[in-house]
Amino acid sequence: MGRGKHRWKILFYRSQSALKSESKQPPKEFVCPISGSLMADPVIVASGHTLERICVEVCKDLGFTPILPDESKPNFSTVIPNVAIKSTILNWCRANGVERPKPPELSSVQKLACALMPPEKLTFKCKMEEEESEEEKISVSVEKEELLKGVAENPPVKFSYAATELNRRPTHFYTSSDESVITAIPTTPLPFATRPSCYSSSSSSDNVTDESLNPVSPEEEEIVVKLKSLQVFDQEETVISLRKITRTNPDMRVPLCSNRLLSVLKSLLISRYSVIQINAVASLVNLSLEKINKVKIVRAGIVPPLIDVLKGGFPEAQEHAAGALFSLALDDDNKMAIGVLGALPPLLHILRSESERARHDSALALYHLSLVQSNRSKLVKLGSVPTLLAMVKGGDLASRVLLILCNLAACAEGRTTLLDANAVECFVGMLRKKELDSETTRENCVGALYALSQGSLRFKVLAKEAGAAEVLREVEERGSERAREKAKRILQMMRGTGRYHEDEGEEVDWESMLDSGVLSQTRPRLSQNESVANST
Structure with missing residues (x-):
């Protein structure tokens, strides 16, 4: 044996097709949590989940609510097409050269849903499908027996050479050294172990994470039992007590925010008794103050009844409903769901309410919801721009409404609509007064003026006609630091000089802008009480 040491160098090769397929894995939010496939017809349900339509229809038809991979349960009471996510999926497919997704077959979804159901909850349809599948197996086995009989009647033909060639596999892997590595490779192929993304080795009834198996605190049990009472007095007394507990004892908000309690509160939101409805909505506001509760509340299907309260509830309950939506909209995971479920029109209507508190919370809810592009588009299509501009001119909630208009001006359609509505003249006039x-x-x-100035030659013309330069120079001299910075950048853009001018094709040094912190100052200013909801 030689004294020299052999250096092993094992090379791993990956085909371009493998690398390409990895790069085309769809984002998690594009995949249905039930079917595990790219969604072709996504819908959003009352709980805020986005799912494949056929999966929702099958589950509703079977009367089955599956437990999703994040251990939450969807609420199928409301089903609305999610046009925004569908458009995003199609754009992703085009950009990555992926074939447009097709809805899964009805039979496969039915089998998947039946497989996820616990045995004691199997419906008649599932049992029928099982019997049909058993009949198919029996028919297949009969065909196999007939084939075997036919083979037995005829002499078998041996293809020993072909079988040998097919079963041969390389057992030597060569490296860069002169030695070879001999490994034992099984001749039988490995079985596939693919399962749907929502598969669980145990049934939903055996899932230890289910709240029905978790210990229930005596306080929660007592509250739930009394809220379910048929006596109106008991319900009123208990919901008042719940409101007080969740307002004065923040530590109880998370333990009390269970699916059982939320389910009971959901039914009380539409109560015809004012005391019950008002205190139920107020309790919900208090529960939503904890960040960990916000997504849970939306996924419990609370948003649709809150919208009903906004549309036709008692005046004080409407105030609390606007506050609840404001609080829930603070979580980024809720923004799109709240908009899709139809909260934008009633929130716009509440801006005209006689209650200052309702107007305040509604405006802040719309501001946070309009941070999402899909909601901005909806607000523009709802014709909100003229209404919002009229409120600004009248001085009603001017600061908060301007926040919404700043967000609308961040998208092309909103910017165009604002320019058409003479928003530049309106804003310049406000500064001049x-x-x-x-x-x-x-x-x-x-x-708002700065947002309108981005990428728009038309803004220059309108700003010049409105005499914006004179007003902005005054702001640049006497305004606050934030106002001075924005006024300076607008003036540079109007003069066509400086690094902020984009319309003439000049290059913008984005890295230096980020380093200097300029971009971080462009968002409209929120006061402390405008970014945090209050208990009621």
């Missing part, structure tokens, strides 16, 4: 209620309103007004 010098009668704004606060410096924050002035900053947001300049911020």
